[in-house]
Amino acid sequence: xxxxxxxxxxxxxxxxxxxxxxxxxxxxxxxxAFREAFSHSTHIVAVMSxxxxxxxxxxxxxxxxxxxxxxxxxxxLSFAIPLAGGHHGANDLAWELSGLGITPVITTATxxxxxxxxxxxxxxxxxxxxxxxxxxxxxxxxxxGDVPFYCISxxxxxxxxxxxxxxxxxGEYSVGVGCRRGAGKEAVESALRKALSLASIPAGExxxxxxxxxxxxxxxxxxxxxxxxGTLIFLDDDxxxxxxxESPSRAGAxxxxxxxxxxxxxxxxxxxxxxxxxVFGGVTVAIAR
Numbered sequence: 001x002x003x004x005x006x007x008x009x010x011x012x013x014x015x016x017x018x019x020x021x022x023x024x025x026x027x028x029x030x031x032x033a034f035r036e037a038f039s040h041s042t043h044i045v046a047v048m049s050x051x052x053x054x055x056x057x058x059x060x061x062x063x064x065x066x067x068x069x070x071x072x073x074x075x076x077l078s079f080a081i082p083l084a085g086g087h088h089g090a091n092d093l094a095w096e097l098s099g100l101g102i103t104p105v106i107t108t109a110t111x112x113x114x115x116x117x118x119x120x121x122x123x124x125x126x127x128x129x130x131x132x133x134x135x136x137x138x139x140x141x142x143x144x145g146d147v148p149f150y151c152i153s154x155x156x157x158x159x160x161x162x163x164x165x166x167x168x169x170x171g172e173y174s175v176g177v178g179c180r181r182g183a184g185k186e187a188v189e190s191a192l193r194k195a196l197s198l199a200s201i202p203a204g205e206x207x208x209x210x211x212x213x214x215x216x217x218x219x220x221x222x223x224x225x226x227x228x229x230g231t232l233i234f235l236d237d238d239x240x241x242x243x244x245x246e247s248p249s250r251a252g253a254x255x256x257x258x259x260x261x262x263x264x265x266x267x268x269x270x271x272x273x274x275x276x277x278x279v280f281g282g283v284t285v286a287i288a289r
Contacts, residue, residue, distance in 0.1 A: 045070075057084065110139055176261060195285035
């Protein structure tokens with residue numbers, strides 16, 4: 001976790017006070033200050049007007065799941081306003097600043113209603129939201145009433161609709177797997193173990209195994225993941241289509257551009273392949289983080 005405090009020159013004293021309190025790096029404001037902070041920081045506190053910060057970070061914003069949390073603090077150190085990433089660290093940072101006598105101004109709907117968002121629930125359970133696109137619908141449902149929470153002990157297989165958030169225990173890697181029709185459990189398990197060994201990744205560091213929903217009947221995949229003590233999810237075509245494979249694939253037989261690489265990427269956090277699709281007989285495996 002890397003924190004940066006940015007302040008206009010005339011507010012440098014206030015900025016350094018905040019930086020000292022947070023144990024953060026201090027950076028004087030410049031045209032490139034926010035761009036540089038976005039490249040290496042997880043949390044940013046800006047001691048200046050909301051307007052300056054809004055204009056500065058607008059071109060840099062990509063996704064609330066990967067962007068730094070941004071909090072604006074007025075020069076008088078009276079108020080802390082989470083501007084971006086409220087559910088991804090900004091609200092918590094604003095509350096932390098209350099230790100300096102700064103009043104947090106929280107505007108996220110779930111918090112204003114005295115409820116926890118799905119992102120916060122995931123964090124509190126040491127997990128992450130796998131299907132990030134579900135968060136809007138789930139948080140809306142939380143506002144409207146109680147949303148059931150199911151805890152499933154693994155080994156397990158989950159097939160859920162788009163409006164159901166899937167929370168998986170934190171692990172660095174996701175493994176995408178495909179296979180020829182009727183591939184046996186031993187063949188799939190052997191392929192998965194070989195892939196993890198080649199990548200020097202312990203099975204315990206895998207958060208989830210993933211494949212296309214069209215493979216939900218493949219007993220070989222189901223049995224192999226169960227033998228590894230993992231969690232297996234099935235992904236819809238439209239989800240996989242967002243991640244074109246880097247390697248050639250025969251997945252056209254099931255109407256897809258690929259299975260192993262798109263599945264690994266779709267289920268991953270950073271969307272980075274650490275092992276491209278590798279073929280083990282009739283089984284394909286890819287690993288992402």
